[in-house]
Amino acid sequence: MIHLAAAGFADVVSGRLGGLDVGTKTIGLATCDATWSFATPAETIRRTKFAADLAVLKSFIARHALTGLVIGLPLNLDGSDSPRTQSVRAFARNLLVLDLPLLLWDERWSTVAVERTMIEADMSRARRAEKIDAHAAAHILQAAIDALSHLPR
Numbered sequence: 001m002i003h004l005a006a007a008g009f010a011d012v013v014s015g016r017l018g019g020l021d022v023g024t025k026t027i028g029l030a031t032c033d034a035t036w037s038f039a040t041p042a043e044t045i046r047r048t049k050f051a052a053d054l055a056v057l058k059s060f061i062a063r064h065a066l067t068g069l070v071i072g073l074p075l076n077l078d079g080s081d082s083p084r085t086q087s088v089r090a091f092a093r094n095l096l097v098l099d100l101p102l103l104l105w106d107e108r109w110s111t112v113a114v115e116r117t118m119i120e121a122d123m124s125r126a127r128r129a130e131k132i133d134a135h136a137a138a139h140i141l142q143a144a145i146d147a148l149s150h151l152p153r
Contacts, residue, residue: 001096001102002093002096002104003101003102003104004103004104006144006148007151009068009101009103012101013068014034014067015068016032016064016065016066016067017066017068017069017141017144018031018032018060018070019039019069019071019140019141019142020057020069020071020137021107021111021137022071022087022088023047023133024047024084025047026045027047027053028132028133028134028136029041029043029044029045029060029134029137030042030134030137030138031064032141032142032145037145038145039138039139039141039142039145041131041134041138042134042138044131050094054094054095054097054098057098067101068100068101069095069100069103070102070105071095072088072107072110072137073085073088073089073105073107074088074107077108089104092104105140105143110136110140110143111132111136113139114132114135114136115132
């Protein structure tokens with residue numbers, strides 16, 4: 001099931017979560033611990049055909065024993081949908097075959113925030129390009145688990 005709010009997602013999931021920053025060419029992946037305390041960048045996969053992307057995601061989910069996924073939703077600054085938003089929604093619908101709870105999470109400014117942090121850390125442009133998607137996925141996942149951990153239990 002695809003959730004648009006943290007509360008509904010928290011009702012059906014527990015344990016380790018994965019974060020996805022879905023781009024047109026890559027997918028950034030991140031994980032968090034089972035207590036939803038901290039998110040960690042994992043890897044970036046190069047997108048090909050959906051079947052191949054799905055196989056990589058299945059392997060990632062199994063390797064990390066994930067119980068749900070948080071997918072960054074690239075809304076416009078005014079909160080409206082864009083063509084990219086619709087593409088990510090379609091990608092999420094295709095992931096329903098995984099039979100995992102999915103949470104679409106507003107990712108506005110995530111890549112900008114991560115890039116600023118990387119620049120402040122004096123990371124080279126090449127290194128930033130290599131790591132930005134996984135770090136953006138971790139940023140998205142961290143925002144979601146922060147919200148999830150503050151919900152009444």
